[in-house]
Amino acid sequence: MRLNEKAICLWISFSVFMIPCASGQDQKVADSLKVIYQHEVLADSTKLELLSNLSFNEVNDLNLAIRYADELISLAEQLGDFGYIHHGYFLKGNKKRLLGDIQEALDAYMRSGEAARKAKSLTGEGITYGAIADIYSVSNNHSNAKLYYQKAISTLRRTDDSVALASTISNAGDEFLNTRNYDSALLYFRESEAIFERVNYATGKAYSLGNIGMVYANIGQSELAEKNINEAMRLLEGSEDYYPICVYLISMADIYLEKGDALTALNYATKSLQLAKKYGLKDQISDANLKLSELYGSAGKPAEAFRFYKNHITYRDSVNNIQSVQQMADLRTNYEISQKQVEVDLLNQQKRNQQILILASVITSVLVLLLATGLYRRYYFIKKTNVIIDAERNRSESLLLNIFPKKLPMNLKNMARYKPRSLSQ
Numbered sequence: 001m002r003l004n005e006k007a008i009c010l011w012i013s014f015s016v017f018m019i020p021c022a023s024g025q026d027q028k029v030a031d032s033l034k035v036i037y038q039h040e041v042l043a044d045s046t047k048l049e050l051l052s053n054l055s056f057n058e059v060n061d062l063n064l065a066i067r068y069a070d071e072l073i074s075l076a077e078q079l080g081d082f083g084y085i086h087h088g089y090f091l092k093g094n095k096k097r098l099l100g101d102i103q104e105a106l107d108a109y110m111r112s113g114e115a116a117r118k119a120k121s122l123t124g125e126g127i128t129y130g131a132i133a134d135i136y137s138v139s140n141n142h143s144n145a146k147l148y149y150q151k152a153i154s155t156l157r158r159t160d161d162s163v164a165l166a167s168t169i170s171n172a173g174d175e176f177l178n179t180r181n182y183d184s185a186l187l188y189f190r191e192s193e194a195i196f197e198r199v200n201y202a203t204g205k206a207y208s209l210g211n212i213g214m215v216y217a218n219i220g221q222s223e224l225a226e227k228n229i230n231e232a233m234r235l236l237e238g239s240e241d242y243y244p245i246c247v248y249l250i251s252m253a254d255i256y257l258e259k260g261d262a263l264t265a266l267n268y269a270t271k272s273l274q275l276a277k278k279y280g281l282k283d284q285i286s287d288a289n290l291k292l293s294e295l296y297g298s299a300g301k302p303a304e305a306f307r308f309y310k311n312h313i314t315y316r317d318s319v320n321n322i323q324s325v326q327q328m329a330d331l332r333t334n335y336e337i338s339q340k341q342v343e344v345d346l347l348n349q350q351k352r353n354q355q356i357l358i359l360a361s362v363i364t365s366v367l368v369l370l371l372a373t374g375l376y377r378r379y380y381f382i383k384k385t386n387v388i389i390d391a392e393r394n395r396s397e398s399l400l401l402n403i404f405p406k407k408l409p410m411n412l413k414n415m416a417r418y419k420p421r422s423l424s425q
Contacts, residue, residue: 033053044079048081052087055091055092059241062099062280063099065095072084072091073088073092085111086116087112089111097134102135105135106135123156126153127156127164137174146175152168153168166196166204173185173188177214202235202239203241210229210232210248210251213228217254222258230252233249242275242276243281243284246275249269252268257295269292276288285315286315289309
């Protein structure tokens with residue numbers, strides 16, 4: 001049994017107001033807050049927290065809880081508060097999940113994760129990974145579920161939020177339970193129970209005890225299973241958290257059916273169906289109908305078995321549009337793969353750019369060196385040529401002095417300075 005709703009009272013460490021993480025949902029709290037909501041004019045920051053608590057604690061009317069979440073999102077968007085945007089979408093995703101609207105829940109969680117990253121909330125990212133993993137798990141996309149559980153747990157271990165970490169570990173254990181890896185499931189559930197016990201979080205402990213009970217039921221230890229599940233339901237009834245109670249009632253039906261007590265098993269399954277109908281829990285209505293169909297079939301009552309099975313199919317189809325959810329899962333996975341590829345391509349392009357810059361620098365240096373060498377050679381050639389010319393000039397003058405009288409060479413040199421005159425002059 002997953003702690004979808006439990007993991008949300010956790011992350012607003014950067015907010016002025018804090019949701020008390022030591023307690024779970026409480027319909028009485030929601031009823032009390034409605035009076036303030038309906039009659040008080042509140043500042044925006046106070047109203048954000050009020051809407052958050054109203055949506056979180058409202059368990060009797062899930063559609064009303066979603067309306068509170070939508071109002072929270074709208075107000076937070078106006079204020080540019082990404083923390084509360086994340087929180088609002090996470091609340092909405094949880095309520096949609098409880099109503100069986102899987103695709104809408106997944107969309108809300110995706111939006112919640114985007115806002116958490118913008119809010120730089122590491123815990124928010126972690127619980128969002130866990131919530132997405134839950135959706136993949138119930139959609140039987142186990143590879144994606146395990147991937148996201150690993151991401152969620154590794155992220156949350158980097159925070160100091162014990163409730164969020166324990167909730168996600170418990171949910172990962174549920175994934176192992178569903179895939180019949182009972183040893184791993186029991187290890188995860190026991191770790192989550194120990195953390196919840198340490199932080200005195202009764203609701204989380206109830207989930208862990210119930211999950212441990214279901215592991216024992218699956219491995220044939222019915223007494224330990226019954227003991228743990230009964231204790232879990234006792235704790236959950238105090239907080240009016242009926243979704244997990246419906247699940248555990250079905251588990252109790254399985255335990256008594258295994259014992260050969262078909263009547264008690266039928267009573268537990270019927271109670272689960274009644275509770276699920278009362279609070280509009282579609283997926284649990286589907287499961288309870290399926291269990292009742294099995295029980296009536298085993299009892300030799302095919303007409304009743306067929307009636308409950310038809311109800312199961314009706315609710316199952318309304319809850320899990322598996323093809324559409326799988327398409328969303330594949331799209332999301334492909335998106336993440338493409339994002340990774342973009343990062344790889346960017347790194348490769350950066351490397352290529354660096355190589356081009358290095359090559360250009362080398363070529364430039366060589367060209368500068370060649371140019372400098374050419375200029376030096378030209379300078380050296382001109383200098384050497386001037387030396388030769390000067391030497392020849394000196395030699396010529398020496399010859400003139402030796403051949404002609406002393407004054408004549410000077411007159412010859414002076415004559416070169418004057419322009420020739422015309423004959424008329």
